[in-house]
Amino acid sequence: MPNQQVSEYVLVKRSVLPKNILKTLETKEMLKNRGARTLQDALEELELHNSVYYRHKNSVFSFYIEDFSNILALLISFENIKGVLPRILKIISLNFSNVISIEQGIPINNVVNLKLTFESSAMKKSLENIVQEFGKMKNVHCVDIICNKPKLDLMSRPIKNNK
Numbered sequence: 001m002p003n004q005q006v007s008e009y010v011l012v013k014r015s016v017l018p019k020n021i022l023k024t025l026e027t028k029e030m031l032k033n034r035g036a037r038t039l040q041d042a043l044e045e046l047e048l049h050n051s052v053y054y055r056h057k058n059s060v061f062s063f064y065i066e067d068f069s070n071i072l073a074l075l076i077s078f079e080n081i082k083g084v085l086p087r088i089l090k091i092i093s094l095n096f097s098n099v100i101s102i103e104q105g106i107p108i109n110n111v112v113n114l115k116l117t118f119e120s121s122a123m124k125k126s127l128e129n130i131v132q133e134f135g136k137m138k139n140v141h142c143v144d145i146i147c148n149k150p151k152l153d154l155m156s157r158p159i160k161n162n163k
Contacts, residue, residue, distance in 0.1 A: 080107035
């Protein structure tokens with residue numbers, strides 16, 4: 001698969017994760033949901049050592065519970081050519097049943113920026129597949145994943161189109 005970007009993140013079923021990773025997730029969930037008063041209480045209850053927790057805590061996240069909001073946004077940059085926007089809107093209509101907003105900027109240097117805000121729970125395909133679909137379109141320069149949570153902004157990355 002030449003010229004294809006590989007995501008830094010993967011989605012894995014809990015059942016295949018090692019015990020230490022699962023316990024780290026459980027600890028974070030206990031702290032977030034107030035199931036434990038302190039980190040030490042959670043670690044003791046789950047019989048997890050401090051060093052194991054600190055080694056994994058910044059690398060392991062629950063998919064919908066912790067860092068992924070239901071509201072996400074895409075920023076799509078494309079050439080101001082007749083027909084590009086309708087093709088983008090067609091992909092949007094096929095994949096998002098609950099679009100919150102569509103904001104189009106004025107063309108600057110013949111490039112238009114389109115910000116699409118939607119509920120991720122209503123997606124019909126994975127976000128990565130949808131972003132790749134936009135990235136393959138002729139005259140689409142860049143697709144960024146943006147959102148309302150600062151930690152996810154680290155995941156924002158343009159998908160360059162060399163067409």
